[in-house]
Amino acid sequence: MKKGTLKQILLITDGCSNKGEDPSATAALAHQQGITVNVIGILEDDQTEDPQGLQEVEDIALSGGGVSQLVYKQALSQTVQMVTKQAMTQTLQGFVNTELKQILGSEQTMEDLEPEKRGEIMEVVEDLGETCDLEVLVLIDTSASMHDKLPTVKEALIDLSISLNARIGRNRFSIFSFPGKRKDIDKVLDWSPKLDSISSVFPKLTSGGITPTGPAIREAMYQFGKKSLLRSFRKNDEQDVENA
Numbered sequence: 001m002k003k004g005t006l007k008q009i010l011l012i013t014d015g016c017s018n019k020g021e022d023p024s025a026t027a028a029l030a031h032q033q034g035i036t037v038n039v040i041g042i043l044e045d046d047q048t049e050d051p052q053g054l055q056e057v058e059d060i061a062l063s064g065g066g067v068s069q070l071v072y073k074q075a076l077s078q079t080v081q082m083v084t085k086q087a088m089t090q091t092l093q094g095f096v097n098t099e100l101k102q103i104l105g106s107e108q109t110m111e112d113l114e115p116e117k118r119g120e121i122m123e124v125v126e127d128l129g130e131t132c133d134l135e136v137l138v139l140i141d142t143s144a145s146m147h148d149k150l151p152t153v154k155e156a157l158i159d160l161s162i163s164l165n166a167r168i169g170r171n172r173f174s175i176f177s178f179p180g181k182r183k184d185i186d187k188v189l190d191w192s193p194k195l196d197s198i199s200s201v202f203p204k205l206t207s208g209g210i211t212p213t214g215p216a217i218r219e220a221m222y223q224f225g226k227k228s229l230l231r232s233f234r235k236n237d238e239q240d241v242e243n244a
Contacts, residue, residue, distance in 0.1 A: 037060060038066035039057045040083055067083045176220055
């Protein structure tokens with residue numbers, strides 16, 4: 001099985017979209033382009049679950065082939081890592097199932113195999129999760145209600161960077177926020193091998209305004225494959241050569 005690049009949008013939000021196209025539809029479009037859309041919905045510590053917000057978080061992730069999770073603010077850090085890893089495993093299992101169908105026939109999936117064989121395949125999936133290249137675009141809702149949650153988001157992303165940098169495969173991160181000042185999204189951090197510079201860029205984030213989640217996902221999708229991402233790959237290749 002070939003090692004490809006796993007592409008993820010990690011949407012962090014606390015509310016319902018209220019402008020623009022249906023976010024589930026744009027998430028489905030991203031998924032068609034090979035980009036998984038994962039969603040973390042942040043709840044206030046004293047908040048009871050908002051059914052509409054909960055439903056939207058689930059619908060976006062379902063359409064985007066990803067993982068969704070509602071979480072209280074204090075548990076955000078471990079949740080960001082967990083959702084990213086779960087989505088990687090889920091995507092890789094999908095790849096493996098596709099390959100199995102080519103080998104065993106269209107009716108066969110991993111669940112149809114004997115437990116021993118299934119265990120061997122899951123070991124392959126775990127290995128691929130460590131060695132494949134990963135691109136994660138973090139899309140942060142900075143609408144007015146997110147103001148007091150942004151410091152927690154910052155800490156969670158630093159923890160995510162530390163966790164993923166322990167992988168063997170190459171990582172690429174970028175951070176965008178919405179709503180943008182003039183566009184649907186604003187670039188906070190261009191594609192980079194690490195999120196080390198997050199402490200310097202995060203103070204630039206200001207909260208306020210509406211929640212155009214659908215248009216934001218669409219614009220985020222267009223950021224994959226841009227020249228800045230290619231430069232990031234080349235730069236890291238040069239560092240790998242120097243370190244060899």
